[in-house]
Amino acid sequence: MTFLSLACAAAVLVCDASSANYFCTDYFRAPNEISFARSDAWHDIYSNTNRSPAFPKSKLWHGAPPGRPLTILNALDPKEHMRFRKAMDPGFSESAIRSQEAILQKYATAFISRLEELPGVKGDGTVVNIVRWFGFFAFDVIGDLGFGESFDCLQSSEFHPWVSMIFNSLRAATLVVSLRYYPQLLWLLRLAIPKRVLKMQVEHQQMAVDKVNRRLNLETQRPDFISHIKLDEKGKQGLTLAELYATASIIIVAGSETTVTVVSGTTNHLVKNAEKLAILTSEVRARFSNENEITLAALRELPYLNAVIQEGLRMCNPAPVGLPRIVPPGGGSISGYFLPENTFVNVHPLGLGLSPNSFFDPKGFHPERWLSEYTKDLKSPFFTDDRSAVQPFSVGPRACIGKSLSYAELRLILARLVWNFDMSEADTDAGKLKWEDQRVFTVVERKPFDVILKRRKV
Ligand code: HEM
Numbered sequence: 469m470t471f472l473s474l475a476c477a478a479a480v481l482v483c484d485a486s487s488a489n490y491f492c493t494d495y496f497r498a499p500n501e502i503s504f505a506r507s508d509a510w511h512d513i514y515s516n517t518n519r520s521p522a523f524p525k526s527k528l529w530h531g532a533p534p535g536r537p538l539t540i541l542n543a544l545d546p547k548e549h550m551r552f553r554k555a556m557d558p559g560f561s562e563s564a565i566r567s568q569e570a571i572l573q574k575y576a577t578a579f580i581s582r583l584e585e586l587p588g589v590k591g592d593g594t595v596v597n598i599v600r601w602f603g604f605f606a607f608d609v610i611g612d613l614g615f616g617e618s619f620d621c622l623q624s625s626e627f628h629p630w631v632s633m634i635f636n637s638l639r640a641a642t643l644v645v646s647l648r649y650y651p652q653l654l655w656l657l658r659l660a661i662p663k664r665v666l667k668m669q670v671e672h673q674q675m676a677v678d679k680v681n682r683r684l685n686l687e688t689q690r691p692d693f694i695s696h697i698k699l700d701e702k703g704k705q706g707l708t709l710a711e712l713y714a715t716a717s718i719i720i721v722a723g724s725e726t727t728v729t730v731v732s733g734t735t736n737h738l739v740k741n742a743e744k745l746a747i748l749t750s751e752v753r754a755r756f757s758n759e760n761e762i763t764l765a766a767l768r769e770l771p772y773l774n775a776v777i778q779e780g781l782r783m784c785n786p787a788p789v790g791l792p793r794i795v796p797p798g799g800g801s802i803s804g805y806f807l808p809e810n811t812f813v814n815v816h817p818l819g820l821g822l823s824p825n826s827f828f829d830p831k832g833f834h835p836e837r838w839l840s841e842y843t844k845d846l847k848s849p850f851f852t853d854d855r856s857a858v859q860p861f862s863v864g865p866r867a868c869i870g871k872s873l874s875y876a877e878l879r880l881i882l883a884r885l886v887w888n889f890d891m892s893e894a895d896t897d898a899g900k901l902k903w904e905d906q907r908v909f910t911v912v913e914r915k916p917f918d919v920i921l922k923r924r925k926v
Contacts, residue, residue, distance in 0.1 A: 515864035523793035559696030567691035593922030616683035733784025767879040775835035788818035894918035
């Protein structure tokens with residue numbers, strides 16, 4: 469089953485709609501669930517507007533499990549959520565990211581060095597599952613910024629057991645939410661979870677507690693997320709310790725899974741579109757004669773790199789079936805349609821991002837659609853593209869807190885990769901992967917993707 473059909477299968481949970489109609493309709497209908505594939509729906513659903521506050525998250529999808537502390541994701545009450553944002557925002561601001569640059573560069577250097585050590589890479593080239601290496605980089609970065617210690621993935625060329633568990637738990641979470649639709653069956657779920665899994669959960673929660681405690685005991689003032697977070701045991705101005713433990717785990721998942729998917733998917737499209745990869749490679753190599761000139765500030769100014777990333781975000785959204793919300797008491801309007809209270813609604817990023825109503829040749833990888841020389845040219849096929857349809861970080865009060873960090877990571881790792889290596893398609897099964905042929909369990913499953921890497925001859 470393809471990525472798209474599975475995305476739609478997942479959407480059936482929400483939408484009960486036929487994938488055959490997907491690109492022809494403005495929205496899906498089901499008894500009480502509607503997905504929108506229209507760009508104006510982004511702000512109608514997720515932003516505070518002068519007509520109504522952002523639509524809330526529902527208990528069914530986002531309620532905290534009984535007995536567990538609140539986190540930024542399951543704080544449903546807007547005031548509680550704002551408490552989390554106020555306590556956490558400073559660690560994710562543009563200036564915080566600037567102060568974190570040395571940490572990002574350290575892991576980018578380790579990423580390049582480890583790849584350089586692979587046999588054959590300095591000769592005719594070698595086949596590398598690049599998804600795995602992007603994973604090592606992203607998890608090490610997020611471990612360091614989140615807990616003050618990396619997961620040592622790059623050093624050991626192995627995923628920490630915690631990391632390996634994350635995808636399985638996201639897959640399980642999708643099933644749990646599906647079962648919450650049938651509360652009379654929840655007892656089945658309790659019986660079905662093996663004791664081994666429950667034990668693993670407890671161990672992993674304990675690991676987060678230990679890691680946060682170790683970080684809090686460090687005397688140094690590191691430029692990481694934790695040093696910015698305000699603690700308040702009364703839970704009024706900042707986070708309680710229990711909330712910090714739980715939130716640190718959330719950051720590890722939210723901040724790694726997503727970035728790895730986008731950079732892997734973007735690389736997949738680049739390698740399958742060799743002429744686009746060549747333009748990107750030339751841009752980066754022409755701009756930097758020395759690798760240590762590749763700074764975050766300089767990368768912000770590279771038009772083609774940034775266009776590649778934008779196109780990657782359009783085509784490789786890590787949560788392609790969307791972010792569910794519920795219509796508040798009294799009802800609400802989305803894209804001009806009035807909906808009764810308690811209707812489940814969302815924007816379907818995949819449907820919208822790949823819709824011919826929004827984009828010229830929507831299934832083609834065209835970074836050019838983001839370049840000003842095309843967007844401003846009346847004769848360009850991309851002139852009429854609806855670029856506001858692409859909101860991979862969402863909008864409004866719950867928009868992604870890690871947006872600036874993600875852009876920094878995506879720019880840095882892609883730029884340093886193409887600066888150092890010639891990359892091309894590998895003639896292996898994993899080399900033939902088409903990004904869109906993958907399944908989705910809330911997030912994209914992410915299969916191995918092989919590329920040939922060859923150290924650039926200078
Ligand atoms: C390409 C990478 C990323 C994408 C596409 C992405 C996307 C998103 C989206 C769409 C949301 C909104 C979720 C919702 O409303 O239900 C979100 C929220 C969030 N993201 Fe990201 N994210 C990315 C990277 C990161 C990173 C690097 C971090 C942290 C280091 C992070 C941390 C979070 C957190 C904590 C939230 C919850 C915010 C809130 O509820 O106020 N994300 N992300």
